[in-house]
Amino acid sequence: xxxxxxxxxxxxxxxxxxxxxxxxxxxxxxxxxxxxxxxxxxxxxxxxxxxxxxxxxxxxx
Numbered sequence: 729x730x731x732x733x734x735x736x737x738x739x740x741x742x743x744x745x746x747x748x749x750x751x752x753x754x755x756x757x758x759x760x761x762x763x764x765x766x767x768x769x770x771x772x773x774x775x776x777x778x779x780x781x782x783x784x785x786x787x788x789x
Contacts, residue, residue, distance in 0.1 A: 755780035
């Protein structure tokens with residue numbers, strides 16, 4: 729029986745400070761624009777740096 733493993737590599741497309749103006753979602757807007765262009769972009773929070781990151785995942789073997 730063969731066991732295979734795949735790992736996801738995360739690429740950061742852009743960083744946004746978490747302290748933006750109330751009601752402003754620049755990271756979400758950027759990610760939505762990237763998804764409209766065909767890139768599977770997601771927003772994640774980096775607690776260590778207090779930033780929102782727009783990332784894309786690529787599976788590798």
